[in-house]
Amino acid sequence: MPLRFLNTLSRSLETFTPLDSAGRTVRLYTCGPTVYNFAHIGNFRAYIFEDLLQRHLEARGFDVQRVMNLTDVDDKTIRGCREAGIPLTAFTARFKQAFFEDLDALRIKRANHFPEATDPAHIARMIAMISQLEQQGQAYLADDGSVYFRIARFKNYGRLAHLNLDELRPSGRIKSDEFEKESLGDFALWKAWDEQDGDVAWESPWGRGRPGWHIECSAMAGAILGDQLDIHCGGVDNIFPHHEAEIAQTECCTGKPFVQYWLHCAHLMVDGQKMSKSLGNFYTLRDLLSKGYSGREVRYALLTVNYRLPLNFTLSGLDAARSALARIDALVERLERESAVVEGAAPRSTTTATPLVEGFFECLDDDLNISGAMGCLFDWLRETNRLLDTERNPIHAATALAEWRRLNAVLQLQNERASVPTEILTLVEQRNAARAAKNWAESDRLRDAIAQLGWTVKDSKEGALVSPK
Numbered sequence: 001m002p003l004r005f006l007n008t009l010s011r012s013l014e015t016f017t018p019l020d021s022a023g024r025t026v027r028l029y030t031c032g033p034t035v036y037n038f039a040h041i042g043n044f045r046a047y048i049f050e051d052l053l054q055r056h057l058e059a060r061g062f063d064v065q066r067v068m069n070l071t072d073v074d075d076k077t078i079r080g081c082r083e084a085g086i087p088l089t090a091f092t093a094r095f096k097q098a099f100f101e102d103l104d105a106l107r108i109k110r111a112n113h114f115p116e117a118t119d120p121a122h123i124a125r126m127i128a129m130i131s132q133l134e135q136q137g138q139a140y141l142a143d144d145g146s147v148y149f150r151i152a153r154f155k156n157y158g159r160l161a162h163l164n165l166d167e168l169r170p171s172g173r174i175k176s177d178e179f180e181k182e183s184l185g186d187f188a189l190w191k192a193w194d195e196q197d198g199d200v201a202w203e204s205p206w207g208r209g210r211p212g213w214h215i216e217c218s219a220m221a222g223a224i225l226g227d228q229l230d231i232h233c234g235g236v237d238n239i240f241p242h243h244e245a246e247i248a249q250t251e252c253c254t255g256k257p258f259v260q261y262w263l264h265c266a267h268l269m270v271d272g273q274k275m276s277k278s279l280g281n282f283y284t285l286r287d288l289l290s291k292g293y294s295g296r297e298v299r300y301a302l303l304t305v306n307y308r309l310p311l312n313f314t315l316s317g318l319d320a321a322r323s324a325l326a327r328i329d330a331l332v333e334r335l336e337r338e339s340a341v342v343e344g345a346a347p348r349s350t351t352t353a354t355p356l357v358e359g360f361f362e363c364l365d366d367d368l369n370i371s372g373a374m375g376c377l378f379d380w381l382r383e384t385n386r387l388l389d390t391e392r393n394p395i396h397a398a399t400a401l402a403e404w405r406r407l408n409a410v411l412q413l414q415n416e417r418a419s420v421p422t423e424i425l426t427l428v429e430q431r432n433a434a435r436a437a438k439n440w441a442e443s444d445r446l447r448d449a450i451a452q453l454g455w456t457v458k459d460s461k462e463g464a465l466v467s468p469k
């Protein structure tokens with residue numbers, strides 16, 4: 001089955017073919033965080049879905065060139081630095097660093113580029129694009145000193161969001177400060193400086209001011225990835241107006257279709273409700289880590305729901321993630337232990353569980369159907385345990401371990417704690433033998449010996465599970 005994605009633009013499943021004539025390079029743009037605060041788990045749901053997309057494309061042999069922007073100037077960052085009484089760059093630096101720490105904790109692969117909106121080269125490109133739009137009649141300078149995009153001059157405006165433009169026409173309910181605009185839907189490309197902005201301003205042909213949010217992404221995507229992208233991602237709340245505006249700005253400047261495939265992930269809810277500080281159900285990653293959950297557990301909970309479906313996040317969901325990961329850990333430990341005697345030997349090419357590994361990747365080919373893929377993973381886990389139970393063969397264990405490494409290259413769920421020392425493994429093996437011989441006294445003696453060395457051994461249906469105390 002070919003790789004297919006549900007394209008927001010067409011609302012249909014489409015076979016994926018990149019623009020690159022060799023069919024290998026994928027140009028991927030993903031809207032990044034506004035660095036005025038710690039990112040919350042709703043943000044990370046989108047970034048983890050994009051990570052799955054990137055890793056699956058790589059597993060299928062594509063070379064992914066990914067850009068994620070950092071919005072480091074907008075109303076919120078300016079308000080934040082004013083309240084903190086520090087310069088904008090000092091204010092955003094702290095949250096940029098925190099963002100990268102969070103990406104690492106969640107095992108999200110770094111993009112190739114993280115352009116920043118305040119980079120002088122990007123500001124210059126934004127100004128150049130706005131000037132071009134103005135010369136073409138697609139933008140105009142309003143009485144308030146700001147420059148707006150004239151949506152009436154772009155016939156495809158509203159196509160991505162499937163909007164009826166009549167709804168955007170002015171009505172009697174427009175706020176007074178919207179009167180400078182010709183049309184209610186016209187959006188700001190350049191915002192004139194006002195005193196709230198303090199010393200945050202750049203010189204432009206329209207006087208001092210700053211870029212609008214939408215033009216940032218158009219300029220940075222074009223600067224790094226070129227006029228045309230294969231895939232552009234974000235959350236559903238980015239579709240309108242942000243992505244609609246990106247299309248309008250870029251296509252008016254380049255005259256070419258901007259993006260082939262638009263992929264948007266659905267909302268994250270917490271305990272069935274919209275996440276909000278006032279409801280007390282608002283979580284950053286740091287909040288969850290301080291409750292004793294690991295980044296790996298949060299990754300599992302955010303990763304394993306199909307991206308087009310709303311995700312209902314709960315703490316009991318994190319507990320379920322912990323149990324699921326324990327099952328995976330038990331098998332991986334078993335594979336490491338039972339394949340150890342043939343370390344370095346080439347694994348046999350297949351086991352009876354191998355079709356389930358192919359099934360895992362085929363599910364992901366189908367618009368990243370991760371719940372189907374996880375079903376294959378747990379079937380593979382059961383089948384592998386059964387195989388090792390019936391035929392204790394180190395070659396099977398080594399083959400399955402190689403399969404796990406392929407799966408984990410996409411999932412990034414392996415436990416990274418220190419490997420179990422050989423001394424402990426030997427005691428565990430002896431204990432397994434004692435249990436098989438129903439010699440319970442010897443089994444208990446070995447459990448205590450293992451405990452004295454700082455490890456605990458727990459029996460599960462997947463076999464003995466060893467972990468540091």
Ligand SMILES: [Zn+2]
Pocket residue numbers: 030031032217242
């Ligand atoms: Zn964006």
